[in-house]
Amino acid sequence: MLGSLVLRIEKVESELFEKELEYGKLAKEIEMLGKTVNEQKNENERLQKQIKSKSETNETKINELEQYNRRSNTKLEGIPDKENETIHETAEKVIQTLNKNIPDLNLTMNDIDITHRIGIFKKNNDRPIVLKMVSRMKRSYIMRHAKHLRKQSAPIYVQRPSN
Template sequence: MADYLKGKQTEDKSDSISIEKHLEDINAKLSNVLTKSDTSILKNLIKDTLEEVKDKFLGSLIKRLEILEGNLFDQTKEIETLQKLVKTKNNEIDILKQKLDDANLKHAEQLNDLEQYGRRNSIRIAGLPSDSENQPSAAVADEMASLLTKKLGMPIATTDIDVAHRLGKFAKNKSRPVIVKFLRRQTKIEIMKRAQMLKGSRLFITKT
């Protein structure tokens, strides 16, 4: 029995030595791989792997940059189109403003001409009595025809008057002046020649 146990221990020891030897062989082989010709292979493999990773990364990055550049180009073209449109609209607005200014100027000139033409046949009379609020133009014309016929001694009918109206806002105990426009300029001329006949009557005739 003792011999058997002794033999078993010897066998186990032998197996242990065998495993250690295998480990040493493996370590030696690994050392050989890392330190000799296989080292360059490993380095090249790592280098190739890094290059591949770099190429993929750069390819992805370049693709994204191309997409961004394309979007930027499209946006730039759109902005340029909008700028041209705004410029065109501004030019159209400037043209319309100029036309409006010209039209307003022409309108003002026409109004001025019309006003001047109207003044050619018009007189202004101050001191005319019988003023009342909301006095109709026809009533003022009747009163003016009667007064001028009586005071100036010239036959003036209501039909000789184009329009007659009070000026300003009505106020009690005051008599607003009157503008009278005649159909014929000659009527105004004759009245102005006789205007001095109203001296002392508290009536005053002037040109408009």
């Protein structure tokens, strides 16, 4: 009986030793997984900072591009308005008015990218017009000769639109 008890104790000690080895392996594996998780967290934080930085840079570049595109714009005030005026009619009014009052301008529909009124139509209140030119050279010519438009009996004011 003592012999069987000793055998059983040796068997339990053997099993305990195997469990301790298994426990040691699992502890090492958990430690390695913990390090991997920490590395992944650090990488994630680094990438989030990088994304934020790129996003801010992109926003700045987009803003700069938008500002650059607006350099071809001109705001005109004082050209008569009518209800339900189409952009084509607005462009024709702009062309006629500018060609009539600015010497040697010779503005055509091909010189205009787009033109539109700002705001809601109100009787006896002419809405301003945003005029986007195809050529900034033509726009500069108009800006240089804007004084001719201001000197009329019904003055027309030309300015850079607010951004």
